Amino acid sequence: MSLPSSSIDIFSDEVLADPYPTYRTLRDLGAGIWLEQTGACFVGRYADVRRALNDWQVFSSAQGIGFNPVINAAWEEALICQDPPTHTARRKLMMEALGPAALSAVVDTIQQRASALAERIAAMGTFDAVTDFALDLPVGVVMDLIGWPHDVRPRLLDLASGSWNAAGPANARMEQGLGRLQGMMGLLTTLYDEQRVLPGGFAAKLIASSHRGEITRDTAIGMLAGYVVAAFETTISAMAAGIQLFADNPREWDKLRADPRLAMSAANEIVRMETPLQNFARVTTQDATMSDGSVIPAGTRVVVSYASANRDERQFRDPDAFCIDRSEKQNLGFGHGPHGCAGQNLARMELTAVFSALATRVARLSHAGESARGLNNISRSFTRLPVLAIAA
Numbered sequence: 001m002s003l004p005s006s007s008i009d010i011f012s013d014e015v016l017a018d019p020y021p022t023y024r025t026l027r028d029l030g031a032g033i034w035l036e037q038t039g040a041c042f043v044g045r046y047a048d049v050r051r052a053l054n055d056w057q058v059f060s061s062a063q064g065i066g067f068n069p070v071i072n073a074a075w076e077e078a079l080i081c082q083d084p085p086t087h088t089a090r091r092k093l094m095m096e097a098l099g100p101a102a103l104s105a106v107v108d109t110i111q112q113r114a115s116a117l118a119e120r121i122a123a124m125g126t127f128d129a130v131t132d133f134a135l136d137l138p139v140g141v142v143m144d145l146i147g148w149p150h151d152v153r154p155r156l157l158d159l160a161s162g163s164w165n166a167a168g169p170a171n172a173r174m175e176q177g178l179g180r181l182q183g184m185m186g187l188l189t190t191l192y193d194e195q196r197v198l199p200g201g202f203a204a205k206l207i208a209s210s211h212r213g214e215i216t217r218d219t220a221i222g223m224l225a226g227y228v229v230a231a232f233e234t235t236i237s238a239m240a241a242g243i244q245l246f247a248d249n250p251r252e253w254d255k256l257r258a259d260p261r262l263a264m265s266a267a268n269e270i271v272r273m274e275t276p277l278q279n280f281a282r283v284t285t286q287d288a289t290m291s292d293g294s295v296i297p298a299g300t301r302v303v304v305s306y307a308s309a310n311r312d313e314r315q316f317r318d319p320d321a322f323c324i325d326r327s328e329k330q331n332l333g334f335g336h337g338p339h340g341c342a343g344q345n346l347a348r349m350e351l352t353a354v355f356s357a358l359a360t361r362v363a364r365l366s367h368a369g370e371s372a373r374g375l376n377n378i379s380r381s382f383t384r385l386p387v388l389a390i391a392a
Contacts, residue, residue: 003294004030009037010279010303011067011168016375019278020320023308027068031290032302038067038169040281040301044308046315046332047291052282052304054337056083059282059302061339066167067281067301067377068174074166074181077191077222080280084338090223094342097122103345106141111138114353122361122391126323126368129385134239137350138232145346146200146228152187159184160232164277168377172240177377181225188224192217234276235347237381241274242355247365247387249322256324257363257392260356266324267351271333273322275307278380307380 006029008013008022026033031106033042043049052059062083064072079090094101117136121127135157143153163184165177169387190196192210197203200373210220246253256262282304288296296302302391310331311319316345317328334344369386 001172003032003034003296004039005034005036006042007036009044010035011038011171011173011377013375015378018376019307019371019380020311023311024313026126027308027312027314030294031292032294032296035303038303039371040067040303041296042305042308043290043296044303044305044312045291046309046312049304049309049332050336051291052288052302053332053339055334056087056338058285058288059304061087061282062236063088063283063301065280065282067169067303068167071166071174071181072232074185075222075225077216077219078225079223079342080339087338090215090219091338091342093100093206093215094202094223096205098342098346100345103349106145106346107349109144110137110349110353111357113137114350114357117354118357118361121358121389124389125391126388129240129243129387130165130236130382133243133354134236138235138239141273141350142232142235142346144198145202146224147198147203149191149196149198152191156184156187156228156263157232159187160228162233162374162376164233165376167280171377173178173375173377175257184228185221185225188221188228192221194223231382233379234341235343235350237276237379238267238270238274238347238351239354240382240385241276241380242270242351242386243365244371244382244385245273245322246272246355247367250366251362252322252324253365256355256359260359262324263331263352263356263359264348265326265354267328267348268331268333269322269324269326271328271347272310272316272331274380275310276379276381278307278376278378279303279305306335329358361392362389364390366390 005193023044028045031045031048035042065080066072159180163177163180165173166181168174206220282302284296284298286298313319334341366388368388372384374381374383
């Protein structure tokens with residue numbers, strides 16, 4: 001069965017502003033759709049995306065997860081661009097810093113920061129969900145956890161912002177993202193060479209592993225870069241998206257206020273609804289038969305669409321509805337399989353802590369002005385989101 005094709009450009013401004021109707025159109029066309037504008041095959045149905053994320057032998061990351069050769073060469077040493085067994089060994093290093101045992105040390109810090117943030121938002125009334133809210137825990141907790149020097153933190157955050165653009169196809173956003181990424185790589189290289197990281201953090205442990213010869217210098221810098229890009233923008237995006245979703249769905253906020261224990265479920269639903277990283281690439285190593293019988297030929301670059309899968313009506317009842325006590329729990333917002341997000345435990349902890357704290361202090365969230373999204377080839381986020389919080 002041959003693949004249907006489409007002239008839809010999923011990286012156009014119009015689609016990036018509101019991608020979900022386009023994703024549905026593509027899902028309805030088939031399990032695999034050849035995108036003429038991108039030169040890749042779109043995979044957006046839940047069952048097929050989940051299979052692709054698990055079946056690394058057929059859907060390989062080793063030729064890069066981006067949609068242009070420049071970024072795939074630059075990220076050759078990044079963890080997300082490796083297949084097992086190389087990926088397995090390197091991921092083990094990362095999980096020593098991000099696994100449940102390591103994160104137990106920051107549980108109290110996260111709870112305290114979440115409580116203080118909720119108090120501040122309730123007192124402010126009108127606030128920006130990005131700058132006043134979403135930045136707080138990812139920056140305050142993750143920066144310390146990794147061990148970045150205090151003087152470089154503002155610059156590192158600025159360089160990380162928007163850098164996912166570099167993974168898109170050749171367009172203006174990609175060029176802009178490459179500039180930011182090059183600046184970030186230069187900064188990380190300097191920090192590595194001068195050993196200017198704080199002792200005890202993930203960066204220091206990774207650098208020490210490199211000095212012991214367990215990984216190379218380039219691998220260490222690549223792993224640090226991959227974590228910087230993923231850790232900040234994605235969690236910040238999810239934090240702001242949660243505020244937007246609760247402002248749009250006051251009944252769901254009432255549910256959370258009535259039972260703050262739903263915060264963990266709410267965190268998962270936020271990530272399902274507004275998947276921070278929308279699409280990554282894989283390359284097929286052999287012909288791949290999809291759920292509808294169509295075949296993606298070997299050597300094809302594939303758009304693996306986490307965001308489309310998370311809105312697939314074949315998997316989720318009423319998929320465009322925000323429902324924090326949804327019965328279908330398994331979404332792909334944090335990935336799945338070998339490349340499941342290494343930082344997902346931390347992200348869930350932060351989202352759960354901050355929304356459970358906010359629910360005890362804020363009676364209602366409502367929009368207080370025009371929001372703005374930063375169009376990005378890969379990630380989905382707000383640049384401005386003014387909100388009114390009515391204190392409980």
